[in-house]
Amino acid sequence: MPVPKVLVGKVIVVGPASVGKTCLVTRFVDDVFDANTQSTLGCDSKEKTLNVTGVAEPVKLILYDTAGQERFAQLAGSYYRQADICLLCFDLSNAASFDQIKWWQNQVAQHNDRAEFVLVGTKQDLAPKLDVSFARRYANENGFPFFLTSSLTGGEQIEFLFHAVAEKVVRIALQRQMLQQQTQHSSFGAPVPTEGTDYGVAVARDYDRPIKGECLHMVSLNLQRAYCAFPSDSPGGRAPSRVEIMSVPSAEEIHESIPSSKKGLETIVKGRREASDIIRGIDDRLLVIVGPCSVHDTEAAREYAKKLKEVSERYRDELVVIMRVYYEKPRSTVGWKGLLNDPFLDDTCQVLEGINVTRELLRDITDMGVPVACEFVEAATTQYFEDLVSWAAVGARTVESQPHRQLASGLDLPIGFKNSTGGDIAVAVDAVICSGEKHTFLAPSSKGGMCVVRSKGNKATHVVLRGGRTGPNYGEEGVTKCLGLLRSAGLDRGVVVDCSHGNSNKDYRRQPLVLDEVCRQMASSSQTSTAITGVMIESNLFEGSQKLPASFNRSPSLASESTDSSSGVITPGTPGSEEESRSELSSNEVTCAAAKLGLKYGVSITDGCVGWETTEHMLYQLSQAVKERRKMPTNVNE
Numbered sequence: 257m258p259v260p261k262v263l264v265g266k267v268i269v270v271g272p273a274s275v276g277k278t279c280l281v282t283r284f285v286d287d288v289f290d291a292n293t294q295s296t297l298g299c300d301s302k303e304k305t306l307n308v309t310g311v312a313e314p315v316k317l318i319l320y321d322t323a324g325q326e327r328f329a330q331l332a333g334s335y336y337r338q339a340d341i342c343l344l345c346f347d348l349s350n351a352a353s354f355d356q357i358k359w360w361q362n363q364v365a366q367h368n369d370r371a372e373f374v375l376v377g378t379k380q381d382l383a384p385k386l387d388v389s390f391a392r393r394y395a396n397e398n399g400f401p402f403f404l405t406s407s408l409t410g411g412e413q414i415e416f417l418f419h420a421v422a423e424k425v426v427r428i429a430l431q432r433q434m435l436q437q438q439t440q441h442s443s444f445g446a447p448v449p450t451e452g453t454d455y456g457v458a459v460a461r462d463y464d465r466p467i468k469g470e471c472l473h474m475v476s477l478n479l480q481r482a483y484c485a486f487p488s489d490s491p492g493g494r495a496p497s498r499v500e501i502m503s504v505p506s507a508e509e510i511h512e513s514i515p516s517s518k519k520g521l522e523t524i525v526k527g528r529r530e531a532s533d534i535i536r537g538i539d540d541r542l543l544v545i546v547g548p549c550s551v552h553d554t555e556a557a558r559e560y561a562k563k564l565k566e567v568s569e570r571y572r573d574e575l576v577v578i579m580r581v582y583y584e585k586p587r588s589t590v591g592w593k594g595l596l597n598d599p600f601l602d603d604t605c606q607v608l609e610g611i612n613v614t615r616e617l618l619r620d621i622t623d624m625g626v627p628v629a630c631e632f633v634e635a636a637t638t639q640y641f642e643d644l645v646s647w648a649a650v651g652a653r654t655v656e657s658q659p660h661r662q663l664a665s666g667l668d669l670p671i672g673f674k675n676s677t678g679g680d681i682a683v684a685v686d687a688v689i690c691s692g693e694k695h696t697f698l699a700p701s702s703k704g705g706m707c708v709v710r711s712k713g714n715k716a717t718h719v720v721l722r723g724g725r726t727g728p729n730y731g732e733e734g735v736t737k738c739l740g741l742l743r744s745a746g747l748d749r750g751v752v753v754d755c756s757h758g759n760s761n762k763d764y765r766r767q768p769l770v771l772d773e774v775c776r777q778m779a780s781s782s783q784t785s786t787a788i789t790g791v792m793i794e795s796n797l798f799e800g801s802q803k804l805p806a807s808f809n810r811s812p813s814l815a816s817e818s819t820d821s822s823s824g825v826i827t828p829g830t831p832g833s834e835e836e837s838r839s840e841l842s843s844n845e846v847t848c849a850a851a852k853l854g855l856k857y858g859v860s861i862t863d864g865c866v867g868w869e870t871t872e873h874m875l876y877q878l879s880q881a882v883k884e885r886r887k888m889p890t891n892v893n894e
Contacts, residue, residue, distance in 0.1 A: 527627025679724025723758020750789025
């Protein structure tokens, strides 16, 4: 009987002395932990064979555990040269050990320019609450996967690390095989590769999907950029030249890596139920979607959430308050696309980091007891976050999109469809009709592939009036027109009025004026009184907006605007009052990115927002309007 082929991966483990390299290797190979392990002198080796899902051949990992003293580093040169993968280890409880990582990286790179690096934080049990954003940033900047481990506790974390390494060995083998085949058969289509080219592997098996676990909080195997090397129908069969492909973990894996807490889940479910009941006329309170136009500073967003929690408790008998946490921004042309797409505000578009940062933020805010709202701009990204969201919008630019309507038909949360940018309300009503019915469509699976989805229809979808190029539509005429279209379609749903965008003529200072009219209608005996079941307000810690530095934007016109500071619109570098500035910011990397750009804390970088004091007053007005509406003797809509 033939002996099965074995894929062999040589792994060098390096890092300063006493960071736990030997304990890491021993825990993985022998599943033991010895607190009295002696320091390695020179280099020791161990090996273990693993099976990788979807791969017929077993993978043998040969692990070279090297000495951590710098005087032994040169002696390990022969091991460096033959390594396929290098684990760069540092001690999470000893910051000085991380400072030496660059030196060890250079030592290996001097001997081996093809080894792939993996950053490993050890001894997590000694620093369970450490903010590891500094290490994540380093890993992302260098294109390294990053894992947290504890040899003391062992368990899945270490298994995740070495299974990821085994998957990496498989991919390296496939890349080498493809390179060899293309070199031998360059007439097949794709050009003969040059040195330094990375390739994506076009195989049916899921080699590029990462394993599950805490490592996904940082990144698994998929940060390597890969250019498609598929033959095409074009002359010469050249590979596509306009795209660069980077794999990301599946939604299911991200969910498992950053799960909702029990309290957060209760907040999410309660927010969905209450919002749905209000839209369908079961609950006579008012739905209020309030918060920043977009989130660019997670620390400021958390502070806003704390304030909103306090004031929402004050008016809980009249209002159901849900915080806007908009992590994606639609663009008519170009510009910053939001926290998800560019979390560091530098046009590097580190999307994987954006996924992690966004999900952490949504988790933390819901854990405070504050339900969140967002706009689903990209249908493909929805699965990463929808389980944490209580209300969502489909915007004016995508309201006619069939994929978005189908998506809404299968979500277990209320969805608001905005009228078009031109002001057409009928397309929003059409979207409500469409999303209320069942659909069959192709969509990304939560496990990472494609699947056929059969939705049942969403009966909690509704229209959001946001105005448009034809003018505002928050007045009685606009609300009555919308109500008539809904009734003609047999839909008994409430209407949400957006106080911003076209209704405010894109001037945040007019939002209170829009709200005054909404409150007047609610307290009147007109048919629009109970038709208005919700409002949207763009609000932040401080009023106005500010622009990103001109160096970020692709179009100079996007950054060249300068508005008189009395309007509350701040240009970069304009100092704010002492009370409104912060000299010490959180160590959070996203907050630090905003600070480094000279951005003012708590001020929007997209549309202008009303400040916190104005927000509190607007919420008070709405609570009073609800009380007045309840005094009406009958429901005028019946």
